[in-house]
Amino acid sequence: MNPGNPINKFIPPTPRCVPAGSLVFKQGDEAREMFLIEEGELLAFDNKGNEERELFRMGKGSLVGVTSIFEHEPKPHSVKALTEVKLSVVDEACMASLLKVTPIWLLTIIKTIISRTRVAKQHTQVPLFSDPLESLSRFLFLRYGGKPLEMVEIVREYSWQTRVSEESIRGALRSLVRRNMINLVAGENGPDSRIIIEQPMLLDLFVNYLICEKTKRKYPPFQLSPREKSCLEFLNLEKAVLTKEGNDWLKYLQVANPEASVAEIIKFQELGILYRDRDPGRLKLQRIKLEHFLLAIHNEASIKGSCL
Amino acid sequence: MILPAKKYLCLEGNPQDKLYIVKKGLLQAQKREGAKSFIVGEAGPGTLIGEMSLLENLPCKFTYKAVEETELVVVDQQSLKQTLNRFPTWFEPILHFLAQRLRQAETYKSRTDKIRALPSLLFLMCRETEMGGKTTFPIETLIENLRIINGLGYNDTFHLVRALCSLNMAKIIPGEGVHLQVFNPKVVRLLYDTLLARAVDKKRPKTLLSGENQMILSAFVDSAKAKGFNYHDSTGVSSTDLFASYKRLLPGVKFISTSMTALGEEGYLYTYPAYLSSMKTEDIQLFYADIDKVMDILELNRIYPLLDKKLPESF
Known part of the structure; x- marks a missing residue:
């Protein structure tokens, strides 16, 4: 040595x-x-x-x-x-x-x-995701079939799928109740034993918002100006399928808001609310997209959690 | 070693046998997921890159790209050997032992993660086929939903889907937008419900049949395909034909008519006259059932044991 x-x-x-x-x-x-x-x-x-x-x-x-x-x-x-x-x-x-x-x-x-x-x-025993609220919201959105869900069954099934503890799941459910995403009502298994989801899409929008937050991207519905929002509200009043040429869309929106400009038309195209129809030069209203935007805007406090 | 900004230090999956220690600067770690590449982290001063490559010759885990000009210390095999030569001979095996333990722990975790994601994957497949009403759907939606609900990554989900395909449950259809074709959505639902019932009730679900009952149902399907007839909106076969099929499938094994009690109770197979435990086999004139339901339950019983045997092997 x-x-x-x-x-x-x-x-x-x-x-x-x-x-x-x-x-x-x-x-x-x-x-x-x-x-x-x-x-x-x-x-x-x-x-x-x-x-x-x-x-x-x-x-x-x-x-x-x-x-x-x-x-x-x-x-x-x-x-x-x-x-x-x-x-x-x-x-x-x-x-x-x-x-x-x-x-x-x-x-x-x-x-x-x-x-x-x-x-x-250590991590073989814990869920792979970091946010149970995001995971549970998407699960409930996909699991919901139009009828009230039995809390006991949902907690058991979701816990089996994800290994999240029943206590954490109940905590996440309470958080969704506070955000007005779900309601708990009395059922055969006692008070607060049934989950009612009045607007399942809200859960989906909530997940999209959480993903944007996590990836440090801006959530599009919350970036709209008051003028853009008022234009969307006006578009929603018309329930017929709308297809118009760009200039006609502008005139249409100016009925609701005289300050509406071509910028709004371009913005709505970027957001997918208006899209090019088969007819060249014509733009079609994507009603589902519009409804999702408005649902998010009307429930901004619930989605952001500022109502808590 | 100086790595200029925007240059790559190593590419994911490429062979490597060196360790890099970041002295100054910053690198970005990227991971491929399908055709896309995602940023999964950063490596600043003090970070080690390639410890398992140095010790175990494992390929690069991530792609590392310099965000800015980066200074690195390189430890190659020769430097490692020279260092270890100054240590007692038993020191080197300790390093390899610890590295192997890490490899085993990470392999086990990766395999466990995939197996545990199976219920969520089946749930999502049920959702796509039942709510969407289509047996073929884009795989991207499935992967994205599994990532949100379970946390399993893109590549691991693809492994899991391929494993299910190897059980002949589904097929990946390549193309611009990769699709998944589910062969029988009802079997996916049965499998999901069976796994859930097993996990929740902690006992063998009724959908899992004994070998004897599976053989009776197989004999029913076999005889129904050749000589089945319509019987009160279901498929009927004469007892003679079913017994002949049974004999062909299980030569030398006696038909046990008591099995009919369980099969009738579960709604899989009925007899005419209605089966009573006091009845003799020769009293049965015909068997009838919803043949699609019987075939689904047989398919479930074919796949179920393969989950434990073949699925872990696929990873």
Whole structure:
């Protein structure tokens, strides 16, 4: 070994000899130490009832108990010596002295790997999404079939699909009630046991708004000027299918708002409220789009949550 | 190493065996989802890029593009080896052990995420086919809704859909707008309801039939296809024909007429005269059923066991 090598400062592992048949450690043991097999063979086992069940064997050069020292996990199984075994025991002090002289980049690799492993393990039990309100709203929108929904069934079904706890789901439902997106009424299962959705589309618009917020985009219905809004309200009064040439649309809108200009026509085209018909030069009103815009505008406080 | 702004450090999926440490500057991490690329994060000073590539030769997880001129420290295989040579021999195996554990944990998580998203995917397929009234629909809507309801990403959803296709439930139709064709929407609904009933009631749902009952229904379908007749708006077969089909499908196995109790109670298959437990097999003159319903329930019972066996293998 190079005498100038900082590695010389590290505390060496402790040698240990284990006679054949003796236990090295027991399942659940919390001692933070790992072992390097220098000679001999070890057997990993667990106990099923009174019976010992062999899991695997390890020979010279194998490392045992790495996670107990790096992740502080109790030993997942018991290990005993099959033959006389010579071990090098790396305890916390020994490992710490080694990590002290480890280059920072290598230390960061170790830390990153351990942290990513922990995250991967923990996250198998939690939902993949971050916002249950967004997920539940889309679920309810798609699940709603025109009839009241039984709260117990919905909570169970949604929890099964997403692994969100029943408590969190009930919390999210209450939040939707406060936003006037859904109502709870009495049913066979007691008070507030049925979900009524008067305007399912509002739930869908709410999800679109949340997605815009999350991705830092502006939600189009809330970006309209008062003039544009008044034009939309006027368009909604006409229930017939409307197809007009651009100039006629302008004259039409100016009936409601004399200040309406070609800018409104262009804006409504960009938003998909007006679109080019098969007839060249003519624009058709996309009524569903218009209704969605107006629904969002009329329920701005509920969607934004400012009514809470 | 200096990487000029707008230049790529590495491309997702490309082989790599080096580690990069960002010293100065900023990189953008991008991930491909279908034909599109999405920004999934940023890598500023102190960030490591490619630790698993250095230790396990894994390909680049993301595409990294320099947002501004970026200075990086490169650790290649030789530098790693030189460093590890100064350490005890048991140190290197620890690094590989930890890296392998991470790979296993992430593979397990990815597989579990997909399997757990299956109920939501079936729910969305039911919704598309039942509310939309079409058996073929754009896959983009399905992917987007699954992302919102379950959180599963684009690529993983595509894997899951492909796995369902491998069970012969649906087919991906390529083209400008990729579509999914569901072969039998009723079976998707049956599967969804069966999985939900199993999860909620914690017992075997009644839609899952015993092997014996499946064979009786298979014999019914087999004989009905060849010699079925209309019987009170359903399909009837003579007991002689059904027993002949049963014998052909299960040579040497005796027809157990008591199975008819459960099949009748569940509304899958009836007999004339109406089956009573005191009846002998030879008393049955004919069998009748809604053959579409029988075929759907048989299809469900074909697919169901494959979910546990074949689905995890597909990932």
